[in-house]
Amino acid sequence: MKAEKIAFGISYIDTGSALHQLNGITKFVLFMAWVTVVLTTFDLRLIGGLVCVGLLLLKMTRVPVKAYRTLLIATASVLSLNALFMFLLAPQQGTAYIGSETILLPLGFYSITQETLFYLVTITLKYFSMFPIALVFVFTTHPTEFSASLNRLGVPYKIAYAVSLTLRYLPEIKKDYVNIMHAQQARGIELSKKASFFARLKSLASILGPLIFSSLDKTEEISNAMTLRGFGRHQYRTWYSLKPLAVRDWLCLLGILVCVSLAIFKRVFETQLFWYPF
Amino acid sequence: MKLSTKTVVVIAIGAALYGIGGLPMFGVPVFANTTLKPAMAILALFSVLFGPFVGFLVGFIGHWVTDLFAGWGVWFTWVLGSGIVGLVIGLFPRLTNRRIQSGIFAMKDFALFIVLALVGNVIGYGVSAFLDTVLYAEPFAKVFTQLTIIASGNTVLIAVVGYFILKSAAKRNQQSSNLSEE
Numbered sequence: 001m002k003a004e005k006i007a008f009g010i011s012y013i014d015t016g017s018a019l020h021q022l023n024g025i026t027k028f029v030l031f032m033a034w035v036t037v038v039l040t041t042f043d044l045r046l047i048g049g050l051v052c053v054g055l056l057l058l059k060m061t062r063v064p065v066k067a068y069r070t071l072l073i074a075t076a077s078v079l080s081l082n083a084l085f086m087f088l089l090a091p092q093q094g095t096a097y098i099g100s101e102t103i104l105l106p107l108g109f110y111s112i113t114q115e116t117l118f119y120l121v122t123i124t125l126k127y128f129s130m131f132p133i134a135l136v137f138v139f140t141t142h143p144t145e146f147s148a149s150l151n152r153l154g155v156p157y158k159i160a161y162a163v164s165l166t167l168r169y170l171p172e173i174k175k176d177y178v179n180i181m182h183a184q185q186a187r188g189i190e191l192s193k194k195a196s197f198f199a200r201l202k203s204l205a206s207i208l209g210p211l212i213f214s215s216l217d218k219t220e221e222i223s224n225a226m227t228l229r230g231f232g233r234h235q236y237r238t239w240y241s242l243k244p245l246a247v248r249d250w251l252c253l254l255g256i257l258v259c260v261s262l263a264i265f266k267r268v269f270e271t272q273l274f275w276y277p278f
Numbered sequence: 279m280k281l282s283t284k285t286v287v288v289i290a291i292g293a294a295l296y297g298i299g300g301l302p303m304f305g306v307p308v309f310a311n312t313t314l315k316p317a318m319a320i321l322a323l324f325s326v327l328f329g330p331f332v333g334f335l336v337g338f339i340g341h342w343v344t345d346l347f348a349g350w351g352v353w354f355t356w357v358l359g360s361g362i363v364g365l366v367i368g369l370f371p372r373l374t375n376r377r378i379q380s381g382i383f384a385m386k387d388f389a390l391f392i393v394l395a396l397v398g399n400v401i402g403y404g405v406s407a408f409l410d411t412v413l414y415a416e417p418f419a420k421v422f423t424q425l426t427i428i429a430s431g432n433t434v435l436i437a438v439v440g441y442f443i444l445k446s447a448a449k450r451n452q453q454s455s456n457l458s459e460e
Contacts, residue, residue: 010347011347035352035354039413039414042415071348074302085420085423086416086417086420089417089419089420089423090417090418090419090420093415093417097415119415123414123415123416126414127414130352130353134345134346134352137346138346138347156281158281158286159281159286159289159335161286161290162286162287162289162290162293162335162339163290163293163339164290165286165287165290165291165294166289166290166291166293166294166297166339166340166343167294167343169290169291169294170294170297170298170343170347172294173294173295173298174298177298198438202438202442204316204439205319205438205439205442205443206442208299208316208319208320208439208443209442209443209446211295212295212320212323212443213446213447213450215291215295216288216291218291219284219287219288219291220284222287222291223282223283223284223286223287226283226286226287227283231283231286232281232282232283232286273415274415
C-alpha cells in the first residue's frame with residue numbers, strides 16, 4: 001500500500017477557472033457569508049436557491065466530477081441518516097415548529113405528518129447547501145493564499161501562519177503515518193478487523209505515539225529554522241501570495257454584502273421561522 | 279498577546295495531527311453524524327503538554343481542517359466545541375503544577391485527566407449541541423443523544439489511548455530530567 005494510494009479527502013486543484021482567479025480574500029468572505037446566510041434561514045426557497053448556486057459554482061471550478069463523486073454520495077447518505085435519526089428521536093418536531101398537523105400515515109407515536117416531512121427536507125437541504133461551497137473553497141484557494149487572506153482580514157499573523165503551517169504539514173504527516181504503520185505491522189501489531197476493538201485501540205496508540213513524538217521533535221527544528229529567518233521579530237509581515245483586490249473582487253464583495261444584509265433583514269422581519277406554504 | 283515561534287509551530291503541528299486523525303477513515307461511526315475519533319487523544323495530549331491556549335487553537339484549527347478536507351462542509355458549532363474541549367483539558371498542567379514535564383504521571387493525575395476530559399467534552403460539545411438546536415432547529419432529543427454518546431465515548435477513548443501516550447510522554451521527560459551528577 002503506497003502513501004499516494006490512501007486518499008485523505010480533497011485538496012487544491014488548479015484548473016485556472018474564473019473562480020481560481022478571484023482573490024483569496026473574496027473567496028473566504030464568500031465562504032463565511034454563505035455559512036452566515038445558511039445559518040439565518042429556514043426558508044426552503046432560499047435554501048433551494050443556495051444549493052443550486054452552490055452546485056453551479058462547483059461546476060464553474062472545472063474540477064472533474066470524479067474528484068468529488070464519492071464525497072457527494074457519502075455526504076448525501078450521512079445527511080439522510082441524520083434525518084432518519086432526527087425522525088426516530090423526535091418524530092413530532094416538525095409539527096411543533098410549524099404549528100399545524102396533517103397526518104399522512106397514522107402510526108401512533110411515529111405518525112408521519114406532512115409538517116415533519118417538510119421540516120426534515122428543509123433541515124437536510126440546509127445542511128447540504130454548505131457542501132458545494134466548502135468544496136469550491138478548498139478546490140480553488142491555495143493554502144498559502146488562504147492564510148494571507150486571513151491575516152489581511154484581521155487575524156493576527158502568527159495565528160494565520162499557524163493555519164498555513166498546518167496545511168503545509170499535512171502531507172508530511174501522511175508520509176510519517178504510513179511509514180510508522182508499516183514498521184509496526186512488520187513488528188507484528190495487528191491493525192485489521194481481526195483484532196478486538198480494545199486491542200485495536202491499543203495498537204493505534206502504538207502508531208500515534210511515535211507519530212506524535214517524532215512530530216514534537218520536529219517542532220524544535222522548524223521553529224529554529226523560522227527564528228533564523230526572522231519570523232516573529234516584527235509586529236507585521238508581508239505575504240508573497242497576497243494579491244491586491246481587483247475590480248471583479250470588489251464587485252463580488254459588494255454583491256455578497258447586499259445578499260447577507262438582505263438575508264439578515266429577512267430573518268429579523270420574518271414572523272415565522274419556517275416557510276410553510278400549505 | 280505574545281506568541282513564541284515555538285508555540286506557533288506546536289499549534290500548527292498539533293492541528294495538523296488532530297485534523298488528519300479526525301478524518302472519517304480513522305473514525306468509528308456510532309450514531310448519525312457522530313464518529314468516535316481516536317484523534318481526540320491527540321487533542322488531549324497537546325492540551326496537557328502546552329496548556330489551554332494551544333489546546334483551544336489545536337482543537338479549533340484541527341477540526342476546521344478535518345471538516346474542510348473531509349468535504350462535508352464546515353460545521354462551526356462543532357469546530358467551536360473541539361476548541362473548548364482543548365481549552366478545558368488544557369487546564370491540566372496548571373492544576374498539576376506541570377508534573378508531566380518533570381516525568382511524573384501518578385494515578386491521581388490520571389484521574390484528574392479523565393475528569394477534565396469528561397467535563398471538557400460535556401461543556402465543549404454541549405455548547406455545540408445547544409447551538410445546533412438554535413441555529414439548525416435540530417430536535418433537542420437528537421442532539422442530546424448525540425452529546426451523551428460523544429461525551430461518554432470520547433472520555434473512554436481519551437482515557438484509554440491518552441493513558442498510553444501520556445505515560446510515554448512522562449517517561450520521555452523523565453529521561454531528560456532526573457540526571458544525577460557523578
